[in-house]
Amino acid sequence: MSLLVVGAASAQTRVTGTVTDESGHPLMGVTVIVVGTNTGAITNLQGQYSIVAKPGNTLEFQYLGMVSERKTVGGGITSIDVSLKEDSARVDEVVVVGYGTMKRASITGAVSQIDGKELLKAPMGNVTNMLGGRVAGVVALQQSGQPGSDGASILVRGSGAKYIVDGVARDFSQIDPNDIESVSVLKDASSAAIYGMDASAVIIVTTKRGKAAPAKISYTGTFGLSQNAVMLEMLDGPGYAYWYNKAREMDGDTPIFTQRQIDMMLNGDPSDGWGNTNWYEKTFGTGYNQSHNLNVTGGNERIKYFTSIGYFDQEGNVKNFSFDRINIRSNIEAKIAKNWTMAVDLAGRVQRSNRPGFSGDPADWNNIAQQAMRAHPYVPE
CATH class of the missing domain: 2.170.130.10 (TonB-dependent receptor, plug domain)
Known part of the structure; x- marks a missing residue:
């Protein structure tokens, strides 16, 4: 007994055509793709293209500034011409x-x-x-x-x-x-x-400026958190002392830290000068920023207005660094005569920045270093 299996495979077809604009002029550089696949082609100087597709596939024609067009490949169709329209929007x-x-x-x-x-x-x-x-x-x-x-x-x-x-x-x-x-x-x-x-x-x-429309009051508020993307894991005091001594021993040198000093790191009494504080954890935390804005806009054919008051508050990842700001703005336009419009724009802000004695601004680092060197000059022993 023999079994005969007959299978039908959908044959691929080479589709050609020309892409033009609404005036009939050929478009060069139009992208032609078979939707759902990686097959694509680009039109030449005469707006002509050639692409391989199967019956039932959809061809999409894309060009900057034009509305994309889709065409379906039917059985026996080997030529598809397309006219693209300008994207008026x-x-x-x-x-x-x-x-x-x-x-x-x-x-x-x-x-x-x-x-x-x-x-x-x-x-x-x-x-x-x-x-x-x-x-x-x-x-x-x-x-x-x-x-x-x-x-x-x-x-x-x-x-x-x-x-x-x-x-x-x-x-x-x-x-x-x-x-x-x-x-x-x-x-x-x-x-x-x-x-x-x-x-x-x-x-x-x-x-923003006012529009001829009924008065509209809008409020916008945001809140965000900020953290270090990577927090380094540091050795504690006794761990650092141990590995520092070990490194010296491997180099043939005598240890620096004594057992008495290590014990003082662990006794919880910082007055002896040997603490065990994780300064990295003490320095960096979670910062936040929040903003609030209230504005009123509206007007008519004679006068238009936009008035806004905003507040921004930022707390840094490093403690004792903060910044807050208040913005005020009022844009008013008045039509005095048929061909005469007067505009008055007022804007101002009040801001406050808190920081320790040392700045986080790179522009200040050089000045800080010079001041430190003058205050504590290096004297060779």
Whole structure:
């Protein structure tokens, strides 16, 4: 007796076609992928592509600034032409550039923009720490974790940038993130030239303004904890004495610590000068930061307003380091006449920083070292 098994395998088909825009012009560089697989292709100068797929597979056509399109490969189909439409939501997006705004479709320079809502996704009080990794070409280097001095240095394409807040050159690190509408980064000379020859790159911060709408009261609050990512495990006093003596013995030297000194480390009496305190554990703990913001916005066709008050409090991982800040802002616009609008922007802050006699800011370390050397000069024995 014999058994005959007949199996049908779905044959692969080479699908070709042309991708164009709405005007019929070929698009070069369109990505064509078989959904659910690693198979892909890119259109050539004439907008043509060639890809291998099975009947029933779905082809997806992707191009920057265009709405993605999907087509299903049917039995016997070997050619699929696609016309992609512009992504109107992306093209019509308004971007802050120079002393005005432009639609993204009209921008020729290298400009990136991040919405203020993105800055609120992490409980940070310093805006500079929120830009790193969120904008292409922008690097944020944080050199200190001291509360109040933990701002990052911003590099745009490897060089420093000029900061502009609502049309005025000023620092923006201590602005309440809840007050920010958007942050634009002008990354090349053509887009930043309007701000002068010293502006190889410019970071523009635009704060929120009122709208013609009923009054709206909003509250935002965040809370975060901070700890050392790695806590070193240190030897206690007797353990250190033992291994220090052992190392000297292996080198042929006499031990330094005596048994009497080791006993004094364990007697619980620090007055004899031989304690057993874990200073690493005493120094580092759990820090926290909290922020609260209350704002009111609204207006009509004649007058619009945005008023905000914010509070930020930060306790460091190292004891006795803390920072708190109060931000106040009021942006008011009044339409005096048909072609005359007056704007009054008021902003201020009160901040307080607590720290011991020694700073955690690297910029102060050299001065501290010099002062210590003058106070306690080295005298050879």
